[in-house]
Amino acid sequence: MNPIRSNGARLRQILGLNSYPVGVKFLWADDKIKQKAEKLTGYRYCQALMKARHGEHVILDAEGIACPAAAAAFGFKQLPEGLKTGKGLVGFGIVNQEATGKVMFEGMTTLPMGKLKALYLFPLDTANIEPDIVVIEDETEKLMWIALANLNVKGGKRIESSTAILQATCVDATLIPYVEQKFNISMGCYGCRDATDIGNNETVLGLPFKDFFPIVENLEFLNRKAIPNSRSKNALAMLKRKKAEEISKTDPFKN
Numbered sequence: 001m002n003p004i005r006s007n008g009a010r011l012r013q014i015l016g017l018n019s020y021p022v023g024v025k026f027l028w029a030d031d032k033i034k035q036k037a038e039k040l041t042g043y044r045y046c047q048a049l050m051k052a053r054h055g056e057h058v059i060l061d062a063e064g065i066a067c068p069a070a071a072a073a074f075g076f077k078q079l080p081e082g083l084k085t086g087k088g089l090v091g092f093g094i095v096n097q098e099a100t101g102k103v104m105f106e107g108m109t110t111l112p113m114g115k116l117k118a119l120y121l122f123p124l125d126t127a128n129i130e131p132d133i134v135v136i137e138d139e140t141e142k143l144m145w146i147a148l149a150n151l152n153v154k155g156g157k158r159i160e161s162s163t164a165i166l167q168a169t170c171v172d173a174t175l176i177p178y179v180e181q182k183f184n185i186s187m188g189c190y191g192c193r194d195a196t197d198i199g200n201n202e203t204v205l206g207l208p209f210k211d212f213f214p215i216v217e218n219l220e221f222l223n224r225k226a227i228p229n230s231r232s233k234n235a236l237a238m239l240k241r242k243k244a245e246e247i248s249k250t251d252p253f254k255n
Contacts, residue, residue, distance in 0.1 A: 004131075007216045008124025014223045015142040018202075019053040020123035023131030023209070024174055027118040033059070035128045037120060045070040045119070045170040046192035052121035053137055061118035067191065070170040074119065075111035094166070094190055104164045109175045134212050135173045137204045143185065145227055146205060149218035150183045153211055161185045168192050173206030183207045 008021050027033070037057035040048055044067040048060045062076035072079035082088040086101025095101045124134065136143065147159055163172045163186045172186035185205040192198055207215065 002127065004127040005125055007213055008127065011216050011219060012125070014219050014227070015145055017138050017142060019137065020055060020125050022049055022052040022135045023122050023124050023127050024133040024135055025120040025129060025131050026116060026178065027120055028115070029117055033120055035122065037122070040064045042066050044191070044195050046196050048121050049135060049137070049169050050196040052123055055123050057122040059118050059120050069167055073108055073110050073167060073171050073175055075113045075116050078113070079105060092190065104166055107164060108167065109171050109179055111175070131209050133174055133177050133206055134209055135169065135204065135206045137198055137202055139201050140203055143203060143205050145219060145222055146215060147185060149215045149222060150207065150211065152218040152221070153214045159183060159185065163187060165189050168204055173204045177206035177208050181208045183211065
């Protein structure tokens with residue numbers, strides 16, 4: 001069986017993910033995709049990711065992308081002046097000063113303008129090619145175990161994540177892992193929470209594909225003891241029993 005597919009399915013099985021881990025392939029001028037995929041028009045990047053996490057193969061390019069901020073991040077189009085100055089974020093009610101929004105966009109990780117041809121997004125469970133990045137959206141507790149597996153892969157080096165609570169899927173979970181070749185986790189953002197079905201209790205992370213197999217291997221290790229023990233909440237049960245015993249001892253109507 002294709003090892004990408006089998007490891008994607010195993011990751012989903014261990015953690016009980018609600019949707020598929022997504023592979024993202026950056027398509028440059030000469031890249032060819034043999035897999036049948038839907039070319040999207042009028043979609044934001046986070047919406048393309050939503051389709052892929054629910055099982056679809058999709059392609060998003062400069063013509064099809066709807067979000068101007070994501071388009072600028074991927075080098076498809078220039079950032080509109082209203083966003084560049086921060087005025088647009090004030091209008092959305094995201095920040096209360098234009099200067100704040102301006103700084104947020106100045107710190108945005110980007111690709112060189114006009115170099116990227118398209119993005120191909122697909123569920124790992126049906127992957128036919130090796131992705132550049134793996135993006136996972138799901139409940140926070142489940143992503144926590146992926147982060148812990150990554151700590152095991154990196155020898156315990158603390159995770160330092162970057163986010164502006166803006167462009168969570170396109171920049172935080174895709175471009176930063178790609179450009180910096182590092183694990184990055186986000187809290188989500190105004191845009192993806194407005195435009196997709198991501199749940200209030202869900203968030204998103206991204207990682208370079210080179211770390212994917214080692215992370216799954218370490219999830220297998222965590223699943224032997226740490227994951228089931230933590231999810232059983234034995235320590236909480238002990239606390240509740242102790243509290244019940246204390247109440248019982250002080251109950252004036254006992255006996």
